[in-house]
Amino acid sequence: xxxxxxxxxxxxxxxxxxxxxxxxxxxxxxxxxxxxxxxxxxxxxxxxxxxxxxxxxxxxxxxxxxxxxxxxxxxxxxxxxxxxxxxxxxxxxxxxxxxxxxxxxxxxxxxxxxxxxxxxxxxxxxxxxxxxxxxxxxxxxxxxxxxxxxxxxxxxxxxxxxxxxxxxxxxxxxxxxxxxxxxxxxxxxxxxxxxxxxxxxxxxxxxxxxxxxxxxxxxxxxxxxxxxxxxxxxxxxxxxxxxxxxxxxxxxxxxx
Amino acid sequence: xxxxxxxxxxxxxxxxxxxxxxxxxxxxxxxxxxxxxxxxxxxxxxxxxxxxxxxxxxxxxxxxxxxxxxxxxxxxxxxxxxxxxxxxxxxxxxxxxxxxxxxxxxxxxxxxxxxxxxxxxxxxxxxxxxx
Numbered sequence: 001x002x003x004x005x006x007x008x009x010x011x012x013x014x015x016x017x018x019x020x021x022x023x024x025x026x027x028x029x030x031x032x033x034x035x036x037x038x039x040x041x042x043x044x045x046x047x048x049x050x051x052x053x054x055x056x057x058x059x060x061x062x063x064x065x066x067x068x069x070x071x072x073x074x075x076x077x078x079x080x081x082x083x084x085x086x087x088x089x090x091x092x093x094x095x096x097x098x099x100x101x102x103x104x105x106x107x108x109x110x111x112x113x114x115x116x117x118x119x120x121x122x123x124x125x126x127x128x129x130x131x132x133x134x135x136x137x138x139x140x141x142x143x144x145x146x147x148x149x150x151x152x153x154x155x156x157x158x159x160x161x162x163x164x165x166x167x168x169x170x171x172x173x174x175x176x177x178x179x180x181x182x183x184x185x186x187x188x189x190x191x192x193x194x195x196x197x198x199x200x201x202x203x204x205x206x207x208x209x210x211x212x213x214x215x216x217x218x219x220x221x222x223x224x225x226x227x228x229x230x231x232x233x234x235x236x237x238x239x240x241x242x243x244x245x246x247x248x249x250x251x252x253x254x255x256x
Numbered sequence: 257x258x259x260x261x262x263x264x265x266x267x268x269x270x271x272x273x274x275x276x277x278x279x280x281x282x283x284x285x286x287x288x289x290x291x292x293x294x295x296x297x298x299x300x301x302x303x304x305x306x307x308x309x310x311x312x313x314x315x316x317x318x319x320x321x322x323x324x325x326x327x328x329x330x331x332x333x334x335x336x337x338x339x340x341x342x343x344x345x346x347x348x349x350x351x352x353x354x355x356x357x358x359x360x361x362x363x364x365x366x367x368x369x370x371x372x373x374x375x376x377x378x379x380x381x382x383x384x385x386x387x
Contacts, residue, residue, distance in 0.1 A: 126293060136292035139283070154283040157296075158276050204353065219353055219361050225294050240297050244304070250353070251308065 015041075019086045023078055036209055038075050038086065039068070045087055046071050049094050056102065061238060062245065063098055068208040069249060070097030118156035121146060123235040130226055130236065204250060211246045218243055264320045271312050275304060278318065282329075285320050289327060291384055298362035299327065299382045305358050306331050306378055309339045325384040332369070332377030339376060343368060 019041070025034035046067040054060045074090035082089065125145045129137035143150045204212060214232060217223045225243075229236040264285060268278050279300045286296040303318070310316060321328040343356050343366075359366045359380065369377040 136294035138290050138292055139287040139296065140290065142293065150287050151284070154280060154287060157283060157293075158280055215353060219357050222361055225297065236294070240294075244301065247305065247353075247358075 016085045016087075020080070023075070023080060023086065026075070027078070027080055035075060039072060039208065042071050042075075042087065042090060043068065045090065046094055049091065050098065053098050053102065058102070059238070059241075061234075062241060063101070065208065065211065065242065065245065066101040067094045067098050069206065070094035072206055072208065073097070115152075115156050115159050118146065118148065118152060119159040122153065122156055123237040126236055136224070136226055136236070207246050207249060211242055214239060214242055215246055262322045264322065266318045266320075267315050268318060269315050270307060270310055275307060278303065278307070282320075285322060286327060286382075289322060289325065289384055291327075291382070295382060295384060299329070299380070302359055302362045302366075302380050302382070303329065303331060305355055306334070306339070306380070309355055310334045311338060327382050329380045329382075330369075330377050331380070333371055333375035334378060336370070336374045336376045339378065340368075343378070 019038065022034040022038050022041075025031040026038065043064075047064055050060060050063040050067045053063050070093040071090050074086070074093035077093075078086060078089055122142060125142055126137060129141055129145055133141070137145075139150045139153050143153045146153065204215070207215070210232065214228055217228045217231065218225070223231075225236045225239045229239045232239070234242070266278070266281060268274050282300050282303060283296050286299055291299070307316065316331060316334065319330040321330075339355075343359070362382075363380045364383045365379075365381045367379045369379065371377060
């Protein structure tokens, strides 16, 4: 073995030991910061695997996000008695999650190229217009910017967004009355949370930290997508997709 | 400019295969009212989450009442047992996401009409320029 090879092998062994220490902290002590650290440490692996599936009608960022779900599952399911490294164990989980995603969303490959291209250019157009107008642009404004029709813009919006719709919170039926008309900011009576609502917490926990933070900003802080996009450094369209997809993933987790 | 209270009715299968079509139609209607991209996305998300609660079997009627700067959407009949709990009074504790919390965020108001026999219609109202 050459000197560089020895150094690489030593670094790999060190990384493997650090992973095992973090896995012990997470699985034996319940230390969730160790889990977060494990996710961060292995995101480059996810990105590398996701790149293999780029160019199939899905944004790379979306594939990476799906892959990250596979990574989190691998971390959560890892048994400390295993002799394999986390990277080895996680790889088939990440690839499996990505393949399952493509299998479930087989429609993606049927999207006409022109619409895919329009969708790809929309994100930049929305950012430019938002900056120029100081507000979220209308469809007509996006169409004018891209020299196309509002109908094409609407169709392009749907490219990459046809994810299965899912339930967020369902519970046993009851006899409590529903409000005839709820209004934001109205005074609400307290109610006891159902078991199903409690069950949503682990589903939320399945999401990567960035997606959890985006959902928190949108639905707890009530921030608009444009503001969230600025804070997390993504396009507004991407934030929109992440919100919808995260909600779908949570449902899938709930139904398992 | 759109005349006040024009109405569009749509009966759509609840099957997930058609939900992209529903989204597209909502986008088309909202575009006529000149909703911003984000407002359209909000209304689409509200309907999508609501339909997700309703399951995958049967069909649902969506009625869009289009004002000059608003869209009032009625979705139903939906199963009260499936949807009611998700919309019940009270705010979800921090860290939890419920349909109610999502609707509170993405539409300007929402409400429920009881049709009897365990069926309800949910009303959603989205105003232009308030989000």
